[in-house]
Each structure stands twice: as C-alpha cells, then as structure tokens.
Amino acid sequence: MKKKTIASVLSLFMAAALLLSGCGGTPTSSGSQTQSQGGTAAQDQWINVNASLPLNYDPASGSSSIDLSIVFNVYDTLVFTEIDGTVIPHVATDWEVSPDGLTYTFHIRDDITFHDGSKLEASDVAFSMNRALTIGEGLAYLWDGYVDYAEATDPTTVVFHMKSTYAVFVSTLVRLAVLNEELVMANVDTSDTTYGDKYDYGKKWLSTHDAGSGPYMTKEISVTDYVTCERFDDYWMEWEANAPKGFTVRAINEAATIRTMMSNGELSITDEWQTQDTLNALGELDGVDVTNMYTGVVMCMEMNTKKAPTDDIHFRKALAYLFDYETAYTYIYAGTKKAGGPVSTAYQGSIADELNTYSYNVEKAKEELAKSKYANNLGDYALELHYSADVKDEEDLALILQSAAAELGIKINITATPFATLIAEAATPETTAHITIMAPSDSYSEAGSVLKLHYHSSTAGTFTQFEWLLDEELDRMIDTALAESNYDLRMEMYAQAQKYLDELCPTIWVIEQPEQRGYQSGTFYWPEAEAEVNAPIMGRSLYFRTIQFYD
C-alpha cells in the first residue's frame, strides 16, 4: 500500500514534468521557451538585458545608466562617440563656432526620418534643447547656465546661443536626444500647465512612448518591469545582416535568477552591478564571458572635508596612505587597476598615471597623522563610513581601511546604507558621513566632466560629491578650463586642477572600476566588450546596432 502511494506520487510528478515539458520545450528546445521570455536564441537575433528599473523613458529626465543606454538606441543625437570616446558627426554634418564662442551653428542631415515617418528637421533639434533646459532634469545640468536657447534658422540649420563660453559644448551634445517636436506637442497633457503654454511638455506621454529616430523603436513598455524595442528598418544608417532585430530590458535583480537565465541562454547581457562571486560563476559558463570595459568609473572613498577629523588635510592623507590598494585590485575587484587620481585614465586630459601619489605606506601614514591637529586626541573620534547596501563588495573595501586604521588608533564604524539614505545624507555636511564609498559616472569624455560633476561647488549636496570641498580656487580652475577653447591649454588646465585636488586629498581614489557584465560571447560579437579602450560615457557601452550575431 505504501509502495503504491509512493509510486503514485512519483508517477504524478513525472507526468506533470512531461506535461509541462511537452508544451514548454525540452532542454534542447529551450530556445523557444527562452524566446518566449522576450527572445534570446541566436537565430532570433534578439538581445535580452537585465537592469534595475523603473525606467525614466523621457530623454530629458532619464539619468541612470540604463535610461541613457536606451536613449543611445532609440534616439539620435547631433554628435556621437566612437567606442573610444572620439566625438564624430551624427545628425549634424558639420558646425561652426563664432569667434566669441557664444554662438554654435550646426548643419544637419536632411535624410533622417523619425519612427513615425516624419522628417527630422533643425526645429526638432532646437525644440529638444529648449525643452531640456526648461524641464531642468536628467542631464540638463550639462547646459544649465551655459546655453541660453536654441533656434532653427532653416530646416537644416540650428543655432545655439550661449550665455557664456563653454568649450566642451560639442562633446556634451552626445547627450542631446533629438525629439519629434510635432509628435510630442500633439501628445501633451493639456490638464497639466506646469510649463505654461507647453502644458506638461509631453512628459507623461514620453514616459511610455518614444519620439525618436534612432536605430530601434519602442514596441512595448512597462517602466517598472520591461521595455521591448525592435529594429527600425528605415534607419538612415546601414544595417548589418546579423545585427540584433531588437532588444528587451527587464527588471531582474536576483543573482540566482540572473545566473539561471545566463546559463540557459535566456539572458544575453547582465547589468553591471553583479558581485564578484556572481561574475566569477558567470565566467565559468560555456559561451559566456565577463567584460572588463574601463568606462571612466573610479571607486572613491569620499571624505567629508567639513567634519572633524576628516576636515584636516593630514588626517585625510594618513587615511589615503593606510589603504591597501593592492588587496582591492588583486582580490576584491580582481583584475582591475589602481586609480592614480581623481580622473580615470579613460578621459582626455587625465594625469592619473603621472600622479599616483598615494599607495599603502604605514610609515607615511604615521608621519601625516603626526602633523594632524587631531594627532593627540584620536580616541575622541569615531569615523562613520557608509557604503551602498546594494553593492556588497564595497563592504570589503571598508573592512580593509577599518583594520589598517585600527592599528593607528583610528576607529571606523562601517554601515551599509540604502542608496536613498545616502542621497539624503549628502544634503548637508552635518548629515554626510566622514567617509562614503561611491563610484560616480560621467557624461562626456574630457576630464572636465569629472572635475565639474564631482568636485565643483555646484554639486555639493548631491550624491556626486560627499566631500563638500566648496573650494573657490578649484571652482575657478574648473570654470576657466571649461571655457578655454584651445584644446591643449584646456588639457593643461585640467592637469593643474587634478594636481591641486591630489594635494587636497579629499578622496581615496581606490580603483578604476571596469564595467563588468556577463554576456553570451559564444553567440554574438559585441564590439564594446572587446575594445581596448571604451568611451567614459555612461550608457554608451550598450549600443546594440553594431552587435553581430554569429552565423
């Protein structure tokens, strides 16, 4: 009787499995099941990516890595960047700058159509810039205070009027997505008058639709769960035969789910936030590799310069000498490289290789500590070190510093902190921890991008700067450099600013953190993943048009 019961249960289980497999596909046909999740099989030429959502789909509002990646695929921009970050014409064919540097005139192509079939004209470019400036969200900070307004003087000429000289303006235009003005304005929410006669400026509609002319167009979207885009066959640039027919970005955050989906081919490319353990496991799968794209991110331990004892320059230097960089780049983030200074070597104008001032040296740490005004009362202070609770590997970095500091009598308390809390803490010097671990990304490929976003006074109080430098001299150096139109002079000015920062030592520049993603290297060729140098532009690495599926 008992045997009969067990046999019945087993039979039921087997029958259920067979029934399910009959309709779900056998292991060998998992491609069809896979494709049912949004397509992954090589023959479908479809790319599936996981990411942290919700998406901010309006290009004037989005600022996360995945938001910006999608902009590169769904919209066109006046200029574009090569894989290595070189700026090249795109929608614009050429441009001129007035002698006073206050007027930029761009001539644009006349053969580009939007996804709805209408023609892209200069007025659309002007509209996109004016809209971004008015809304003031996302990456508008790149132009806020520099650009006055834009206007179209004829269907193929757009003029930008500047408030002040801005030598890197052309480079920043890689972030200006060109919107279909007529389509956007036809879909404004007239019950919302936030922007006066522009109503809501199409924000609500653009949060779930695209108005672009890029290589892919939106097919389906749920901003909290997924977006599926398919190839725009009438795209003005050529399509290679084996280019992806589309892509799906899904909100999948669990490491176990990601590993399962990578192993059975359901996922093509992972996000860049996987732990080293997960990356190691992915790297061992057949046909899967892990990228090592240096996209300009420096893992930083940012020290609050307005709070004792990290307000003391010698105390900060002592901590910088106490950090064991080698353990960080050899074991915790294996295969990465030490950061030499505030600006990654991926940026034009970086002098990180030349600086490289701080390395693990206990004797020097002691010397600096002795010069500090807190040398005799270290016991009075307990440093708070906060890191993002979502990035588990950062805890190991914190522990390295904690143990080294303890040997010199410096107490460090480590706290895993939700990202939202970190942003809240950044609001005032009093609420900002003594040390915060952060790895900010930037928008264009010159050192000025990092210097402005990370160290200029205008960004104090945001998550891009926990140092609270508020240094007028540094601000002047950065502003002067960004206004300098002579390239060589500008690079020299960037170098001076980096040296100045190196001496101030507001940050422990830990490692240059590569963008590490698991991807199906046996299924497709991904140029960005295999390039020696990558553009230090957030989101640029996920450009799907140039991916090639193997036959």
Next chain:
Amino acid sequence: MSGAKYIVRRLLWSLVVLFGLSILIFCIARIIPGDTATMALGSTATEEAKELYRETHHLNDPFIKQYAYWITDALQGNFGESTQTKQPVVEDIKTFLPATLELILFAAILEIVGGIGLGVACARRAGGVLDNSIRVVSYLGIATPSYVWAIFFMLIFCYWVPVLPTIGRISASVAAPASITGFYLIDSLLTGNFTAFWDVLKHLVMPGTALALTGIAQSARITRSSMLDNMSKDFVGAEISSGIPMRKVMWQYVLRPSAAPSVSIIALDIAAMLGNAFVVEQVFSYPGVSKYCLNAILNKDLNAIVGVVMVIGVSFLVVNILVDIISAFLDPRNRL
C-alpha cells in the same frame, strides 16, 4: 447580537482602522530618507526643477495641509500620480494588483487543498509513516522561507530540468488575453484563449508553490491536531459504532468543526501573502503590486506607497471579516 448588526459594527470599526492606517502610512512614507523631489527628478536636476516639483506637489506645505489635500483626493478615488511610472497610482494598482491577486489565489488554492488534505490524511493515520513523514516535512516547510523555495524550484525546473518559464507572468510570444477581469487565467478562459491559459498557468506554478509551501505546512499541522482533538470526542465514537464509514465520518463530521482554526490561519496567511509576495515576485520578476510597492519604497514614491498600503490594509480587513463569517458558519459556537 444579530449577524447583520455584527457585520455593520465590524464595517464601521474597519473605517476607523483605515483612517488610522492612512494617517500612519502617510507619516511613515514621509519619514523614509531622501528628498522626495530629488528622488523623483534625480540628483542632477536643477534646483529650480526640484522647487517646481515641491510646489506642484504641495511638499512645502505643513504636514496637516498635505494630508488634507491627499485625503480629499483619495476619497474621490484619486491617489495621485506615481513618480516611477508617471501614471495615476489607481491605474498602476489596476495594472499590478490583479497579477498579485492571481498569484495569491493560486497559492491559496494550493494551501487549502494541500494543507487541509494533508492534515486530514495525517489525522486518519496518526502515528503512522505518512503522518510522521509529513510532520517532518511540514517542519521543513514552516522553517524554510519562500524565497529559498523559489530559488530551489528555479534551480530544478529552469536549470536542471528546464520545463517551466523562469520569469514573468506570460511569455512575450503569447498574446495576453483581452482584459476583462485583469486575471489572465480567468480572462483567457473567458475568451477561449487556451494557449494563454496554459502559458499563464506555467508561469504561476513556481511562484505560487513557493508562496504557499509555508502555509501548507502550517495548516496541515493545525488541521491534524484539531482533527485528532475532535476525533476523541464522544459523538465521533457514536458515529463510528453506528456503522458510518470512517471516510464519511472524517470528511463530513470531524473536518467541519476542525476546520475553523485552519480557516482562520489560512485566511490570515492569504492576507499576509499580499505583503510577503514581493520576495517571490522579485525572484521570478513577476509584475505584481508587491514588487511595485517595493520599488516605490526604494524610490520614495509617496503616492504609490500610500496607495498600495491602503489597498493591502483594505484586503486585510475584508479577509478578517470574511474569516469571522466563515468561522461562525463552520462552528456555531463562534456566533457570539
């Protein structure tokens, strides 16, 4: 007290509880760290844009005034707009709630059938191999959280024997059924779309089972002990001695009074699933309201947080009232 009066009194108390809950969650949502405007617009938004947002959303007003704005709108069915989706929260709830309810309903059926069925089976053969085996397994079920089951099932059915879909609610290659109730299973049956029905069912198997297992184990244990308690009563002995088959005695005369505690536990479990489903939804990337709420909390989406919590609160209250009514029906001693 008559049944009708009792229900009316419970409903009135429920309104008071909901009012209290609305104040509580309204406060809690605003205590979550982070500047709401910054979380909504991004850290790099200009100060003018953030200030415009605060003004538009009354964030600069005193707290009581903010609450007054909110409750006035909420009473008209308007919970405001979500900063994540830029859509009205009510619309978001309409989109995501049916998915979670469908998942919970599926898990509830598993829990009722599995929990009570196993409980009865154990009670019939108390002390036997089946009873002891199920007892050990049920301890495992109670002690193991649903996310562990979720990952375990994924490992088996998506990796070792890939017969079930890993993520989502329906495959992209299968057209979703026309929305009638919002429940894909029901809608697909109503529209005769059996391909969608089968596909949706397969998507429910792993998350539903992972969500139900703890409850199955718990209700099996409670049903068993309650059954054993009732089986020792005189009326059962009288029924058996009068020749009524054991099977009939168990299912017809013992189960009914024994089911009341299990029903209470199962009902509360089902209500709690609304709050607990987020872990399973997260693992299986299931587009439900719990996952939506989790994202709302992480992004300080005030309107969405308050809206979803209110819906969960209403669900708890409704389930509690239903439990009382069902308990009274099952066991007349509860009709007090």
